[in-house]
C-alpha cells in the first residue's frame with residue numbers, strides 16, 4: 001500500500017453486526033444466491049451474519065492472505081482455492097454466487113477472486129476508494145488514508161483524555 005493509513009476508523013462488534021445486517025438488506029435485492037464464498041479470514045464474520053439473514057446454507061471459503069505485516073500489503077497468496085462444484089455454478093461463471101469479505105482496500109484481493117468467479121456478486125462491508133470498483137455492493141466508505149480497526153483485532157484499553165493529545 002502506498003503510504004501508511006494514519007486515520008483510524010474503529011468498529012465495535014455492535015456496529016459491525018448492524019453494518020453486516022445492512023449489507024444483507026442491500027444484497028437481498030440481488031438474490032437469491034445459490035452459494036456464498038467467503039474470503040478468509042475477515043470475510044468469515046460478515047458471511048455468518050449475511051448467510052443467516054439470506055438463508056444461504058451452501059458456504060465455501062477461498063483462503064487468501066496479503067497483509068502479513070499489519071498495515072503493509074505483501075504478496076497475495078491463495079492458500080485454498082474454491083471447490084470445483086462451486087466454480088461450476090452459473091455454467092462455470094459464478095453467476096448466482098455471492099462473494100463476501102469484510103473490507104476492500106486496494107481491491108487486489110477482490111480482483112483476484114473475480115478472475116475465478118467473473119459473474120459472482122462481490123460484497124464487502126467497508127470500502128476504500130481504490131477498491132470500490134472491485135465490489136458490487138458495500139455499506140460504508142472510508143478514505144484511503146484510514147485504517148479500519150475491526151472488532152476481532154481489538155481489546156479494551158485506557159484512553160488518555162483528548163486534551164492530552166489522544167490520537168484520533
Ligand SMILES: O=P(O)(O)OC[C@H]1O[C@H](OP(=O)(O)OP(=O)(O)O)[C@H](O)[C@@H]1O
Pocket residue numbers: 039040041042043064065066067068073101102103104105106107108109110131
Ligand atoms: O483490497 P485489498 O488491498 O486486497 O485488502 C483487503 C483484504 O485485506 C484483508 O485481508 P488480509 O489479507 O489481511 O487477511 P485476513 O482477512 O486473514 O486478515 C481484508 O480482510 C481483505 O480481505
Ligand code: HPA
Pocket residue numbers: 067103105146147148149150
Ligand atoms: O483498513 C484495514 N483494516 C484492517 N485490515 C485491512 N486489510 C487491508 N486494509 C485493512
Ligand SMILES: [Mg+2]
Pocket residue numbers: 039040041042043101
Ligand atoms: Mg481478508
